[in-house]
Structure formats: C-alpha cells, structure tokens
Amino acid sequence: MFDNLKLDNNVVLITGANRGIGLSIAKLLKLRGAKVIATARKKEDSQMLEAMGFISHYLDVTEVDSIIKLKKTLKLDSLMPDILVSNAGLGTVSLSMRLKRNLWDQTIETNLTAAFELAKAFIPHMSKKGFGRIINISSVLARSPQVGLAHYSASKSGLEGFTKSLALEYAQKGITANCIAPGFIETDMIADLRKQGMDFKNKIPVERVGVPDDVAEITAFLSSKASSYITGETIHINGGTYFS
Numbered sequence: 001m002f003d004n005l006k007l008d009n010n011v012v013l014i015t016g017a018n019r020g021i022g023l024s025i026a027k028l029l030k031l032r033g034a035k036v037i038a039t040a041r042k043k044e045d046s047q048m049l050e051a052m053g054f055i056s057h058y059l060d061v062t063e064v065d066s067i068i069k070l071k072k073t074l075k076l077d078s079l080m081p082d083i084l085v086s087n088a089g090l091g092t093v094s095l096s097m098r099l100k101r102n103l104w105d106q107t108i109e110t111n112l113t114a115a116f117e118l119a120k121a122f123i124p125h126m127s128k129k130g131f132g133r134i135i136n137i138s139s140v141l142a143r144s145p146q147v148g149l150a151h152y153s154a155s156k157s158g159l160e161g162f163t164k165s166l167a168l169e170y171a172q173k174g175i176t177a178n179c180i181a182p183g184f185i186e187t188d189m190i191a192d193l194r195k196q197g198m199d200f201k202n203k204i205p206v207e208r209v210g211v212p213d214d215v216a217e218i219t220a221f222l223s224s225k226a227s228s229y230i231t232g233e234t235i236h237i238n239g240g241t242y243f244s
C-alpha cells in the first residue's frame with residue numbers, strides 16, 4: 001500500500017527549477033523516482049540542471065509561445081508530464097498607490113496567468129491518461145496580506161481560486177489540483193525582501209525560517225497516488241504564522 005508514495009511511473013514538469021523551492025522540489029521528486037523536466041530561463045541554469053541529471057528545457061513562463069513550443073517538444077520526446085508544478089514566481093515590494101502598472105502586470109502574468117497557460121497545455125494529456133496532478137505554489141500572503149505586497153497577494157489569491165475551479169472541472173478525470181502556500185522560506189526571494197527592510201524570524205511561532213525541503217516534502221506527497229482524495233485544497237506550510 002505504501003508504494004502509493006512512489007513516483008516511478010510519473011513525468012513531472014517543474015517551472016523555475018534552477019534555484020530555491022523549485023530546485024528542492026526537483027531533487028526530491030527525482031529521488032522518489034519521477035522523470036523530472038526542470039525548466040529554467042538561462043542557458044547556464046539549464047546546463048547546470050542537466051549536469052544534475054534532470055531533463056531541462058528553456059521556459060520563461062510569461063511567454064505563451066514558449067509554453068506551446070515546449071509542449072510540442074515534450075510530445076515528440078514522449079515526455080508529456082502527468083504532474084505539473086507551477087513554481088516560478090515573482091515577489092517585489094511596493095505600496096499599492098506607488099506600484100507601476102507594468103510591475104502589476106508582470107506579477108499577475110508570472111504568478112497567475114502562467115499557471116493557467118501551463119494547465120491548458122498539459123491537462124489534455126492528463127485527462128487522456130486518467131491521472132494528473134496540478135500543484136500550484138501559492139503563498140501565505142494570499143490569505144494574510146502584508147503592507148507593500150498587494151500585487152503579489154492578488155496574484156496568489158487568484159491562483160488559489162483558479163486552482164479550486166480546476167479541481168472541480170477535472171475531478172472525474174483522475175486529476176487533482178491543489179495549492180501549497182508557504183510562509184517564510186529561506187531562498188533568494190526572502191533575501192531580497194529582507195534587503196527591502198522586512199524582518200521575519202521573530203514573527204514565526206516555531207522560531208525558524210522554513211527551508212525549501214519543507215515545501216518539497218508536501219509537493220512529493222501531493223504528486224503521489226496517496227493524495228488522490230485531496231483536491232481543491234491549499235496546504236499551508238508556515239511554522240504557525242497563519243492558520244486557515
């Protein structure tokens with residue numbers, strides 16, 4: 001029965017897999033047996049990922065043409081994913097009334113629209129297979145906002161609403177759709193926010209900032225057959241900073 005946690009027969013696509021949470025997810029899912037397609041925006045990052053044993057392709061998630069091109073390539077290679085982890089994300093600080101329209105658009109395109117385009121590209125294959133996993137990386141800020149991150153919160157709240165709708169639309173096809181909402185996780189994104197004056201540690205009840213592996217473990221579970229009765233859910237992982 002516990003074989004349900006294995007990912008030996010799965011192909012997973014993870015966006016923004018070259019660093020931070022995405023890289024940790026890629027490593028753990030590979031360890032659990034999945035074929036991992038790890039996407040990145042820079043050639044040197046793709047080369048690094050290939051040297052680590054991943055299949056790597058270029059993908060800027062805001063370029064719809066690149067998503068379509070990637071889909072064609074994966075189809076030709078018989079590597080269509082049945083697990084999709086939309087992880088690539090953008091977080092910047094600006095008070096709402098000072099926020100430039102282009103930063104609003106860029107945040108929505110990266111954190112929300114990309115998840116829609118990727119789901120559109122890969123759900124038909126999952127439907128045919130009768131098995132699929134959509135895992136969208138949201139944020140605690142979707143439900144518990146902070147000053148200066150309205151655009152980010154809006155994008156992640158939208159992502160959670162979108163994911164619930166997918167869960168309903170594809171429940172009968174063996175596809176689950178869930179979000180993971182991390183709190184403060186030690187990556188470059190947090191380092192950037194720290195530089196912009198945010199302080200985290202003394203806001204966290206468990207008295208530590210999370211690590212990418214905390215998020216990878218729950219992603220591996222949601223990817224597996226063992227999670228087949230969980231759909232439309234957001235799993236919070238935040239050391240007690242927020243209870244849903």
Ligand code: NDP
Pocket residue numbers: 015016017018019020021022040041042059060061062086087088089090091110137138139140181182183184185186187188189190
């Ligand atoms: P990082 O800043 O460390 O990494 C962001 C990743 O997203 C990088 O791989 C980056 O690529 C990629 N990326 C950004 N924009 C694009 C794009 N247009 N196309 C392709 N890739 C892109 O962030 P984290 O690892 O911390 O974040 C991963 C996810 O987790 C994000 O969705 C984030 O919102 C979410 N999250 C993180 C939290 C945290 O505390 N760290 C808390 C809550 C949620 P490149 O290297 O080329 O820039």
